Amino acid sequence: MVVVSQPVDENFAHIRTCKPTSNIFTEIPVVDLLDPDAKTIIVEACKEFGFFKVINHGVPLEFIARLEDEAIKFFNSPQPEKEKSGPPNPFGYGDKKIGPNGDVGWVEYLLFSTNSRKLILPGVSESFWSFVNEYVSAMRNLACEVLEKTAEELQIGPRDILSKLLRDEKSDSYFRINHYPPCPELQAWSGFGDHTDPQIISIVRSNNTSGLQISLKDGTWVSVPPDHSSFFINVGDSLQVLTNGRFRSVRHRVLAGSLNSRISMIFFGGPPLTEKITPLSSIMEQGEESLYNEFTWYDYKKSAYKTRLSDNRLGLFEKSFTHN
Numbered sequence: 001m002v003v004v005s006q007p008v009d010e011n012f013a014h015i016r017t018c019k020p021t022s023n024i025f026t027e028i029p030v031v032d033l034l035d036p037d038a039k040t041i042i043v044e045a046c047k048e049f050g051f052f053k054v055i056n057h058g059v060p061l062e063f064i065a066r067l068e069d070e071a072i073k074f075f076n077s078p079q080p081e082k083e084k085s086g087p088p089n090p091f092g093y094g095d096k097k098i099g100p101n102g103d104v105g106w107v108e109y110l111l112f113s114t115n116s117r118k119l120i121l122p123g124v125s126e127s128f129w130s131f132v133n134e135y136v137s138a139m140r141n142l143a144c145e146v147l148e149k150t151a152e153e154l155q156i157g158p159r160d161i162l163s164k165l166l167r168d169e170k171s172d173s174y175f176r177i178n179h180y181p182p183c184p185e186l187q188a189w190s191g192f193g194d195h196t197d198p199q200i201i202s203i204v205r206s207n208n209t210s211g212l213q214i215s216l217k218d219g220t221w222v223s224v225p226p227d228h229s230s231f232f233i234n235v236g237d238s239l240q241v242l243t244n245g246r247f248r249s250v251r252h253r254v255l256a257g258s259l260n261s262r263i264s265m266i267f268f269g270g271p272p273l274t275e276k277i278t279p280l281s282s283i284m285e286q287g288e289e290s291l292y293n294e295f296t297w298y299d300y301k302k303s304a305y306k307t308r309l310s311d312n313r314l315g316l317f318e319k320s321f322t323h324n
């Protein structure tokens, strides 16, 4: 599967560079959704890494492949055609520029909102659009299944205490398709700089091209071996808060490769804008205090969009944080 790379037409010499590392990590927890112990492994993985891989998820490979094929067709189309679907303010096609505050990466992408189903993106075909919607529904279901298993294991009340935030019709969830063309100046460019995802949970699926790295508790960066038939789950900042820091919002990044294109599709499960993001009362032990000041998802997003990709966004809401 080849995606044609586009020439670099702007000077992005100031792009963030990543310290090269090829520390392939073989200890990523694997959650088999058919295993009765899945929920225990999920909770352990969320505490230790904020990251795990899901197998036996029930999403057929052909279902994933048909969306990937449409995405490849889109990214292979001429640049002026793709630009018709941009800029990503807030949704649409973006090239190298990530977010509103000067971050750049060796990546082009499509960013979709998943609650405004009527949103029309010029340049995106009907079939592409319908595959996106079906794929997003499947990802929402998968995210909810994982969150329900989490709630069961933590014994924090009704099974849907977390998943209902994503099932809510006002859930503020996003979907993103990233294309990382082969990078001619290997290691000179970062594909997608290091960051944590602000939402509750993210589901990453990529082709068989490496590049994704996660940061371990001690700050070591390790490479995630790609697996096109599995999904990778990230704990986001909001889930860290909802669990009062028991779960870890995983810092991650993507390094650009020199030979192969990486295509990734990520579902970001977020709550409704008005939802208070505060530790679940049912998780708190007697006398335990919240580590965070109270905020809504709207407050958090507003603040997050003023930050750079690598900033510690959650830090601003920690009780120990002091303003200068």
Ligand SMILES: C=C1C[C@]23C[C@@]1(O)CC[C@H]2[C@@]12CC[C@H](O)[C@@](C)(C(=O)O1)[C@H]2[C@@H]3C(=O)O
Residues within 6 Å of the ligand: 098, 099, 100, 101, 103, 111, 174, 176, 195, 196, 197, 198, 199, 268, 304, 305, 306, 307, 308, 309
């Ligand atoms: C630099 C930025 C891009 C981002 C918005 C932000 O200001 C900080 C968070 C970034 C992030 C990371 C996860 C997702 O890819 C994303 C869509 C999100 O919700 O938060 C991106 C934002 C973006 O690309 O617009």
Ligand SMILES: O=C(O)CCC(=O)C(=O)O
Residues within 6 Å of the ligand: 176, 178, 192, 197, 204, 206, 212, 252, 253, 254, 264, 265, 266
């Ligand atoms: O492309 C990837 O594999 C991950 C990208 C990512 O972390 C993001 O879009 O937030």
Ligand SMILES: [Fe+2]
Residues within 6 Å of the ligand: 195, 196, 197, 252
């Ligand atoms: Fe991310």
